[in-house]
Amino acid sequence: MTEDLATQDLAVAPYGRKTQKAPRVSEVHVLWITAGLGCDGDSVSITAASQPSIEDVILGAIPGLPKVHLHNPVLAYETGEEFLGPFHRAARGELDNFVLVVEGSIPNEKLSGEGYWAAMGADPTTGQPIKTTEWIDRLAPKALGAVAIGTCATYGGIHAMAGNPTGCMGLADYLGWDWKSKAGLPIVNVPGCPVQPDNFMETLLYLLRQLAGLAPMIPLDEALRPTWLFDNTVHNGCDRGSYYEQADFAQEYGSRKCLVKLGCWGPVVQCNVPKRGWMAGIGGCPNVGGICIGCTMPGFPDKFMPFMDEPPGARISSNAIMPYGAIIRRLRRLTNTTLNKEPKWRHNRPELTTGYRGD
Numbered sequence: 295m296t297e298d299l300a301t302q303d304l305a306v307a308p309y310g311r312k313t314q315k316a317p318r319v320s321e322v323h324v325l326w327i328t329a330g331l332g333c334d335g336d337s338v339s340i341t342a343a344s345q346p347s348i349e350d351v352i353l354g355a356i357p358g359l360p361k362v363h364l365h366n367p368v369l370a371y372e373t374g375e376e377f378l379g380p381f382h383r384a385a386r387g388e389l390d391n392f393v394l395v396v397e398g399s400i401p402n403e404k405l406s407g408e409g410y411w412a413a414m415g416a417d418p419t420t421g422q423p424i425k426t427t428e429w430i431d432r433l434a435p436k437a438l439g440a441v442a443i444g445t446c447a448t449y450g451g452i453h454a455m456a457g458n459p460t461g462c463m464g465l466a467d468y469l470g471w472d473w474k475s476k477a478g479l480p481i482v483n484v485p486g487c488p489v490q491p492d493n494f495m496e497t498l499l500y501l502l503r504q505l506a507g508l509a510p511m512i513p514l515d516e517a518l519r520p521t522w523l524f525d526n527t528v529h530n531g532c533d534r535g536s537y538y539e540q541a542d543f544a545q546e547y548g549s550r551k552c553l554v555k556l557g558c559w560g561p562v563v564q565c566n567v568p569k570r571g572w573m574a575g576i577g578g579c580p581n582v583g584g585i586c587i588g589c590t591m592p593g594f595p596d597k598f599m600p601f602m603d604e605p606p607g608a609r610i611s612s613n614a615i616m617p618y619g620a621i622i623r624r625l626r627r628l629t630n631t632t633l634n635k636e637p638k639w640r641h642n643r644p645e646l647t648t649g650y651r652g653d
Contacts, residue, residue, distance in 0.1 A: 318507035323392040326366035329414035330398020335488035336444035337368035343491035385432040394437040399446040402461030448483035483518040487589035528560035531569030541619020554608040558585035
């Protein structure tokens, strides 16, 4: 399949540097591999997206986007070799314009001995399973872009914990953190366990606009996360943040107060879920009483364990803020008391007393 790959200069990037040239395409295939070590939770999650929805993207309801063909084994009607057809064509170089999406952590097949850890489909010539790593090796060099969806694919996730037998890793660990696609795009990581649905769909929308020549180079942080989604911490957007500053902490689940003493890592974890919610602005871990365990961070899970224990940093900061917080609470109660009283010149008497400045 041949597409128009005419290139154009994109706009100046947010950081002031000139962006690379990227292909302007009219049709894009999304080849989505879920054959890593994972639970398919990210594929299920994106069905809840609404900003945009996966249906809007595929059906062409968003102006300016290329025509999008989605090939996801969880969501596809096709099965078997019919489903694998686009993957084989892309591997042979017959499908020019595609974005590779990887879901699930990538095992180190050098440790698998005579067997294999993960595979998808079978090689039509040998009949042998095609390992997930082989698919990535075949497809990544030919892809316009590569996106890792969910914490397993971005940084290894639960399967990459210390002591795991598979030696699994994230996509950037496998391909290299400096990897670039044939269109000059870096790997884009959208972590989450599972991914917040609109975070992924918004990122995919950005990349599709970029491939259509309508957006500058996607801005990413050092962990290859979209900066506009992961610049701030959970704490920055948390409805419970005001309780933290006045040292008013929950002592048990079910409280509406700050959860750091119950194990919440929100003050240091980069994630927008408390601000964005989970579906249609509703839900999200701390919003519904759950602690943040850091699932959007490269150090997850090992550096956040044991879960539900107060983080060491939170213990220090919360103890340091206690005396200050006690004073702040008293002052706020005093101010609140005065603000809950009307000025005395508001009365139903014959004299005008608006000049009164009493309490």
